[in-house]
Amino acid sequence: MRIGKPAAFLCIALFLSAPAGAYQWPVEKKTVVATFGQSFMGDYYRGVGIAGKSSPVRPIDDGELVFYRSDGEDPEGLPSGLGSYLVLEHDQGIRSLYGHTDLSPEISGGSKKSFGSGDVLGTVGETGYTEGARLFLMVIDRKEDQIVNPYLILPPLGEKTRPAISDVGLSGKNRRLRLPASEIVEGGEWDVSARVYDLSPFVSYFCPTAPYRIAVYLNGQTTFQIAFDAVKDKEGKPRIYPSADLEHGALYSGDFLMKLGSVHLKKGLVNLEISVRDFAGNERSQSFQFRVN
Amino acid sequence: MKSGKRRWYVPTVAAAVLVYQIVFPRPLGRELLVQPVWSVPAGGAPEAAPAGAPAEVPEPREEALRGYRLDGHLGYVDRGGSILFREKIVHGAAVHDDYFIPYTSLPRSLAVRGADGGFLGIIPESGYPFISGNRLFLFSVDGFSLSEWTVNGEKIWARSFPSLITAMDAGSETAALGFLDGGFRVIGKEGEEIFSPPRPESRHPVTLLAGVGGDDRFVATVQGINPQTLSVFERSGRNYRLLDSRALPSDYRRPVKGGFFTPGFNFVVEQPGGVGVFIPREKRFTGVALPGVLRGLAENTDYHLLFALTEEGERFFLTAFLPSGKKALQFAFPRDASHFIRKRGSGLLMGLGSRLFQIAVRTG
Numbered sequence A: 001m002r003i004g005k006p007a008a009f010l011c012i013a014l015f016l017s018a019p020a021g022a023y024q025w026p027v028e029k030k031t032v033v034a035t036f037g038q039s040f041m042g043d044y045y046r047g048v049g050i051a052g053k054s055s056p057v058r059p060i061d062d063g064e065l066v067f068y069r070s071d072g073e074d075p076e077g078l079p080s081g082l083g084s085y086l087v088l089e090h091d092q093g094i095r096s097l098y099g100h101t102d103l104s105p106e107i108s109g110g111s112k113k114s115f116g117s118g119d120v121l122g123t124v125g126e127t128g129y130t131e132g133a134r135l136f137l138m139v140i141d142r143k144e145d146q147i148v149n150p151y152l153i154l155p156p157l158g159e160k161t162r163p164a165i166s167d168v169g170l171s172g173k174n175r176r177l178r179l180p181a182s183e184i185v186e187g188g189e190w191d192v193s194a195r196v197y198d199l200s201p202f203v204s205y206f207c208p209t210a211p212y213r214i215a216v217y218l219n220g221q222t223t224f225q226i227a228f229d230a231v232k233d234k235e236g237k238p239r240i241y242p243s244a245d246l247e248h249g250a251l252y253s254g255d256f257l258m259k260l261g262s263v264h265l266k267k268g269l270v271n272l273e274i275s276v277r278d279f280a281g282n283e284r285s286q287s288f289q290f291r292v293n
Numbered sequence B: 001m002k003s004g005k006r007r008w009y010v011p012t013v014a015a016a017v018l019v020y021q022i023v024f025p026r027p028l029g030r031e032l033l034v035q036p037v038w039s040v041p042a043g044g045a046p047e048a049a050p051a052g053a054p055a056e057v058p059e060p061r062e063e064a065l066r067g068y069r070l071d072g073h074l075g076y077v078d079r080g081g082s083i084l085f086r087e088k089i090v091h092g093a094a095v096h097d098d099y100f101i102p103y104t105s106l107p108r109s110l111a112v113r114g115a116d117g118g119f120l121g122i123i124p125e126s127g128y129p130f131i132s133g134n135r136l137f138l139f140s141v142d143g144f145s146l147s148e149w150t151v152n153g154e155k156i157w158a159r160s161f162p163s164l165i166t167a168m169d170a171g172s173e174t175a176a177l178g179f180l181d182g183g184f185r186v187i188g189k190e191g192e193e194i195f196s197p198p199r200p201e202s203r204h205p206v207t208l209l210a211g212v213g214g215d216d217r218f219v220a221t222v223q224g225i226n227p228q229t230l231s232v233f234e235r236s237g238r239n240y241r242l243l244d245s246r247a248l249p250s251d252y253r254r255p256v257k258g259g260f261f262t263p264g265f266n267f268v269v270e271q272p273g274g275v276g277v278f279i280p281r282e283k284r285f286t287g288v289a290l291p292g293v294l295r296g297l298a299e300n301t302d303y304h305l306l307f308a309l310t311e312e313g314e315r316f317f318l319t320a321f322l323p324s325g326k327k328a329l330q331f332a333f334p335r336d337a338s339h340f341i342r343k344r345g346s347g348l349l350m351g352l353g354s355r356l357f358q359i360a361v362r363t364g
Helices: A005-016 B002-023
Strands: A031-034 A048-051 A063-069 A085-089 A094-099 A101-103 A122-124 A134-141 A146-148 A164-172 A175-178 A188-199 A213-218 A221-227 A230-234 A237-241 A257-265 A268-277 A283-292 B032-041 B065-070 B073-078 B083-088 B092-095 B099-103 B110-114 B119-123 B128-132 B135-139 B145-149 B155-160 B165-170 B175-179 B184-187 B193-195 B204-212 B218-225 B228-236 B239-248 B258-261 B266-271 B274-279 B284-289 B293-300 B305-312 B315-321 B327-334 B339-341 B348-352 B355-363
Touching: A063 B204, A085 A101, A164 A268, A164 A283, A188 A268, A213 A257, A221 A257, A257 A268, B032 B315, B032 B327, B065 B092, B065 B339, B065 B348, B092 B128, B099 B128, B128 B165, B135 B165, B175 B218, B184 B204, B184 B218, B193 B239, B204 B258, B218 B239, B218 B258, B218 B266, B228 B266, B228 B274, B258 B293, B274 B293, B274 B305, B293 B339, B305 B339
Parallel strands: B165 B204
Antiparallel strands: A031 A048, A048 A134, A063 A085, A085 A094, A094 A134, A101 A122, A134 A146, A146 A230, A164 A175, A164 A188, A188 A257, A213 A221, A213 A268, A230 A237, A268 A283, B032 B355, B065 B073, B073 B083, B092 B099, B099 B110, B110 B119, B128 B135, B135 B145, B145 B155, B165 B175, B175 B184, B175 B204, B184 B193, B204 B218, B218 B228, B228 B239, B258 B266, B266 B274, B274 B284, B293 B305, B305 B315, B315 B327, B339 B348, B348 B355
C-alpha cells in the first residue's frame, strides 16, 4: 500500500511524539558535521555525520543486528562507500545504520546478535568514503519504506547557532536578478533561489549543514515550503517527504544553492520573505520589498 | 556332450569379459590428482615447476592472461607463470583479465587501464568499481545507485534504488541485486527491472546473497533472518518461475558467499560447517561438511569438481568435492591473510601470501 501524505504526517508526528530519552545519540560527544537533506555527491545526505575519531559507538536503542559488512574482509565482495558498517533493528520496524564504524570483535566475529543501549558496537573509523573519522548514522522506517531524519528521534542538541541566508535572487526571462533589487522588477513568473545553510556550531572551521525547514512567502502567502523530515523513493528517485515531493536536482543547483519554487509577481509593491529554521528552533528570515510593473 | 559344452564355456566367458572390458572400461587404479604446475612469487620472475611435478600435466585451456590481487598488489600472469604486469594497490582495485581500475579512498573519477598498464578510459564520476559477469559497474558512494560503463568510460545506464544494495551478481544479460530492505531484483541489460519476487516471510528482512547463473537462466538469493531462505528461480520467457525455496539452517547477518557454478548451474551457498549445493536439475540440496570458515570457492569444469578454500585456526584447507557432496580430496597448508582462489575456468589459480600457484587437476 502506498502511503498517503496524511498517513506520513501521522507517522512523522509519532516520531516527534516519541518520549524524550527513548533513543540516544550513538556517541557521547555530538560533533555533528553533516545533516539530513544536505546535498552530497548529487543526492540527499540521508543521515547525520558525526566527527570523533575512535569514539565508542553505541546503539541508539536496544536492537538486534540484522546486517554488517567489514571493509576489506572479502576482496571479491561488494565495495561500499559506507566502509565497515552495521545495521540494528529496533521496535516498530525502526532500523539504525552506523557507517564508517570499526566493528567490535563481537560483531565481526558473529558472536553477538542482540545489543543493549549500553553496549559498544565499535568505534568511529575512517573506512569508506569519508574525509576523516566520521560516524554516519542513518535511521530507516522499514514499515513506511522511508529514511527518516535522525534528529526526529534523537534528544535535542540545544545549540544556538542561527541558519544563514545569502545570494537570494529571482530567475526568469533569461536573467537572474539578485535581491534586494535596485530596479523595478518586471511582472510575471520568476523562480526564487537562495544559498541557505546552517552552520555547525560543533567545529571551529566553516562547516555548512542543511537547515530543517525553509519557507518562502509572497505578500504573506506561502509559496514554497520544505522540511527535511524523510526521504522516500518515488519512481526510482529519492525525494524529500512528505512536505515536498522534490528530487535532489529539483531542489539543489549547487551545494547549498536551492531552488525555492516559483512566484507570480503582479504589479505593485511586493514583499518576498524567506524564512529558515534549524532543528533546534533557531530561525533566520530575510524580507525584500520591491516594486513590480 | 558334457565335455563339448565345457570346451566352449571357457573361451565364451573369456570373450565376454574381454568385450565387457572394451565396452565398459574400468578406470582401475586411477584417481584424481591435484598438482601444482608452477609456483611463482607474485611480484617476481617465474620459477620452474616444483620438483616432482609431472611434465605432462595438462595446460589450462583458457585465456592467456589472468588478473589477480594479492599481497597489496595487482598483476597479470600468463599461463606459463610469467608475471607480465604488477602494480601496488594504493587503496583498492577492481581487476578483470583485460583491464583494471585502481581507486583511492575518495574515488572522484576513475581511470580504466589495460592489462599492460596502458590507459583505456576515464569514468568521470565518483563511486566504487565492481566487475561481475565480464561487465563493469559503478556503485554510488551512498550505495543506493548503480551504473554500468564501458571500459572507455561511456555510461550505458544508471539506476537508483529505494534501499541500500547489499548483494550483487551479474550474468551477460542480467544482474541480480539484493537490498537491505529484503528486496531482490533482477535487472536487464539497460538496467530495466525484469523480475522482483515477493520477499519471503522472515522476522528481519534483508538480502545476503544474490546469484546469476552463467547463461542468465537461473537466479538465486539468500534472504531474511529467522528464517534464512534460499530461493532459486528459473527463467521462463521474459519472467522467472520459482524452482525451489527452502529454509536454511544458517543465521548469518553479513554477506554470504556463494554462486552458480557450471556445468549444471549448481548453486553453492556458504553454510555453518561447510556449504550447501543446490542442483537445479534434480531440485536437490546437499550439505558438504568442511573444516573452518569458507574463504573462497572455485571450480574445475573438466572434472565437474568444486573447490572450497576454508580457514580453521592457523591452517587453510583446500577441499575438492563433487556436486553430489562426495569429497574427492582435501589438503591443508599454512594460513595467510593474503589469499585468493580463482572462481572460474578449468585451471585453478591460487594466491597465498606473496606467491601464485597454478594448479592442475588430472587423473592418474
